[in-house]
Amino acid sequence: MKLDWSILWGDAGLLILHGLVVTLQLSAWVLALAFVLGLAFGTLRWIGLSVTEPICWFYVEFARNTPPVVQILFWYFSASYILPGWLFLQLRDFGYEFGAAVVALAIYHGAFIAEVVRAGLNAVPKGQLDGARALGLGFLQSLRRIIMPQALRITIPPLVNESVSIIKNTSLAMAIGITELTYQYKHIDIFAFRGVEALAAVTVIYMILCTLAAGLGHLLSVRLSHHITARRGLRPVLTSE
Amino acid sequence: MQFERVWTAANWERLLVGDLFNKGVMGGLLLTLVLGLSSIVIATLLGAGIGVMRSSTRRALSVPAAIYVQAFRSVPLLILIFWAYFFPPTFGVQVSKFTSVLIALTLFTTAYIGEIVHGGIRSVASGHIEAARALGMSRLETQLRIVLPQAFFNMLPALAGRYVVSIKNTSLAFLIGLADLTEIGKQIGARLMTAPIEVYVTLLMIYFVVNRGLSLLMRLLEDRSRFNRIFLRI
Numbered sequence: 001m002k003l004d005w006s007i008l009w010g011d012a013g014l015l016i017l018h019g020l021v022v023t024l025q026l027s028a029w030v031l032a033l034a035f036v037l038g039l040a041f042g043t044l045r046w047i048g049l050s051v052t053e054p055i056c057w058f059y060v061e062f063a064r065n066t067p068p069v070v071q072i073l074f075w076y077f078s079a080s081y082i083l084p085g086w087l088f089l090q091l092r093d094f095g096y097e098f099g100a101a102v103v104a105l106a107i108y109h110g111a112f113i114a115e116v117v118r119a120g121l122n123a124v125p126k127g128q129l130d131g132a133r134a135l136g137l138g139f140l141q142s143l144r145r146i147i148m149p150q151a152l153r154i155t156i157p158p159l160v161n162e163s164v165s166i167i168k169n170t171s172l173a174m175a176i177g178i179t180e181l182t183y184q185y186k187h188i189d190i191f192a193f194r195g196v197e198a199l200a201a202v203t204v205i206y207m208i209l210c211t212l213a214a215g216l217g218h219l220l221s222v223r224l225s226h227h228i229t230a231r232r233g234l235r236p237v238l239t240s241e
Numbered sequence: 242m243q244f245e246r247v248w249t250a251a252n253w254e255r256l257l258v259g260d261l262f263n264k265g266v267m268g269g270l271l272l273t274l275v276l277g278l279s280s281i282v283i284a285t286l287l288g289a290g291i292g293v294m295r296s297s298t299r300r301a302l303s304v305p306a307a308i309y310v311q312a313f314r315s316v317p318l319l320i321l322i323f324w325a326y327f328f329p330p331t332f333g334v335q336v337s338k339f340t341s342v343l344i345a346l347t348l349f350t351t352a353y354i355g356e357i358v359h360g361g362i363r364s365v366a367s368g369h370i371e372a373a374r375a376l377g378m379s380r381l382e383t384q385l386r387i388v389l390p391q392a393f394f395n396m397l398p399a400l401a402g403r404y405v406v407s408i409k410n411t412s413l414a415f416l417i418g419l420a421d422l423t424e425i426g427k428q429i430g431a432r433l434m435t436a437p438i439e440v441y442v443t444l445l446m447i448y449f450v451v452n453r454g455l456s457l458l459m460r461l462l463e464d465r466s467r468f469n470r471i472f473l474r475i
Contacts (some may be wrong), residue, residue, distance in 0.1 A: 210315035
């Protein structure tokens, strides 16, 4: 079979660029929402109130042990049963696929981020909280000013890995017809029979995106742990997923 | 909630074994498990090789391994599945759906397991390696008898996590039309039409039970004395 790369400079290229924009939008929304969810649930689990613990456990374990694509299908197909009728009808006019994918992926990755945040909080020595409380800071104040800054610094490398896997998992949104990169490949394959070229282009774009995200995250973690590096003469190492 | 519409005997049979008994086609949970477990076994073996290569001091070994890991970790699994399924036909070779998902999933998981093995090997204290070399063990012997057994126990929690991800990832097979658990669930949902919550909750519950079971089993292995008692008869 002869490959014709020139099609990437025409309409197919525009479709892929459009897909790239959608992928980036989806990733940004999911990252922001998942971070909020993860921070909230991770902190709650760290505090460990007996009232909230079963709910947090259920959320984290259920979200982490089930496939993201089934979660996407669940939120997409049951939206009309879960949401009140008037809201669903409003959403349907604009297309709620994007929202369903954002919600599902944010819930999925939020659970992973919650565990990361909890581990980071646990890594801060207990004496830090006791010291802050003894100096007269309230609980929330010591959490925000003393514990969180130390914990988040430790969690940067795993959070970077999580954002890379968020970018990769946005490809699952094609299951409900969101026009992101992977969907555009299918589209070009079906309508122009130029699957291999489109697939190669999409693969390269994903590689660049993920490498960029990992590199930026590495820079961030080097910057944030600069004081530790300077003191101990160590270089921080990116941990694997 | 009308779970009784989903939980009929016929639906359970399709969810668990697909059309195995009436058409002889494996499907459902059985296919998911066969796919997931075989890719886990192959990827663990290949990943151990990649991890050992990656930890080698010879650049000719460590650089290709590092490139492999980096390349396969920065592409979505779905894209790999599409490569494995749609690329061979351009050479006139038709790969079955099962094989292509198995190849893609295995290559993808191998990269992650290689990284886990690499981390495990690095976690073994260098004094142990130096002591083994000083006692006259060869490089290979040091790896096989000193480094890898210790690394193995350090890797177990990360490996357990990766295995669960592999089982979850088999659900992508439905996007090229393989009749795995997710595809069967989708078909049942499409036939019932008005019970999506019930269908997908059932699917999520099955996946949850399988994955929780797998991680609990792996946790049993983490107890070193129990591991020795069962597998090494010590």
